[in-house]
Amino acid sequence: MTATIQASSKRYYSPEEYLELESAAEYKNEYRDGEIVPMTGGTTNHNQIALNVSVALSIAFKQQDYRVFIGDVRLWITRKRFYTYPDVMVIYGKPEYFNERKDTITNPQVIMEVLSKSTKAYDRGDKFKAYKTIPTFQEYILIDQTKIQIEQYSKTANKRWLYREYDDEDTALVFNSLELEVSLLDVYEKVNFEETESEENGEA
Template sequence: MQAPALTQPQPTPRHPSPEAYLALEDAAEHRSEYINGVILPMAGSSTNHNRLSRNICNAIDTAFSNSDFEPFIADVKVWIPERRVYTYPDVMVVAGEPIYPEGRSDIITNPQVIIEVLSDSTQDYDRTDKFLLYRSLPSFQEYFLIDQTCIRVEQYVKTGLRQWSLREYVPEDQSIMFATVPLEIPLSTLYNKVQFA
């Protein structure tokens, strides 16, 4: 009796399709992003990063428990079809019902607000290229960048076609004010339990 042939592991294609990426990501132990044919592994996050993501998501969820706004946290991807990108925002807010690609419930295509917690390894990307990618989403109206090393928040709000305004929050501001959803979050709530070096 002949032994069954062993199957060799198949190499990952050099520039996998979005569908191939999703198949790989569904089976992967660690998350990665997909940017126009390139798969990039994601780094782990710090406890402060986790606290900030949790705090802002909890505040949004509590404020909008009986409304059409809903937050989603880091395990839900956003698909940016114009740029062929799958990425994981730290937190995003959807107005109304989430729009999913066919057959998926872990990918959203219509975030209105996206929130990223800055880290040393991603802050330049979050401020530049990633923001550029997000801006190609028609639903995207507001972007927050939260510093985890000090009390500092950057807020970008869409004010017109290819026009965005910037507001910075520091401790003296007391609260951050969302522009596209009816919400104010005290900085003390946002930074609750965050420990600075």
């Protein structure tokens, strides 16, 4: 039997309580230093973009020591006491599991989020600030699902990030930390922008 976590502004949970509730929850929730916050449901375009990127990366990484995780793998950010589920994560070498939990990692090199109307400000703001505290984190990719537009933040030095924007389907997304390119045509394959507005209006 599944359950839905009821977040409350008056109640703060320990990480252990969150994990116990999350294991039985019907929908995914974030844990933000004591607060449990329901995550919004994804659209078909959101899912298609995440799938496209993960497939392209997985193919490119054959015979290389990189791992690609999508959606259901949880990330623990120690310095912020924060659990979340990035859309796509790339890890170099072996995953570092938190407390030996095979569903929770701590060492992403690249994190990718597909933006939605309800979460884009958070993804660009507080969530990015939390990600920056991860020692292994080198690159952040934000993909718009309503039009061809990708924002890229690449770490160049301590607390310094290089910003680049892509908005031409004939170009390629160049990962600075991976020495890899992915065509924007591949990123947005089978994405129907005409469906985006109606899909996003139905988001939780």
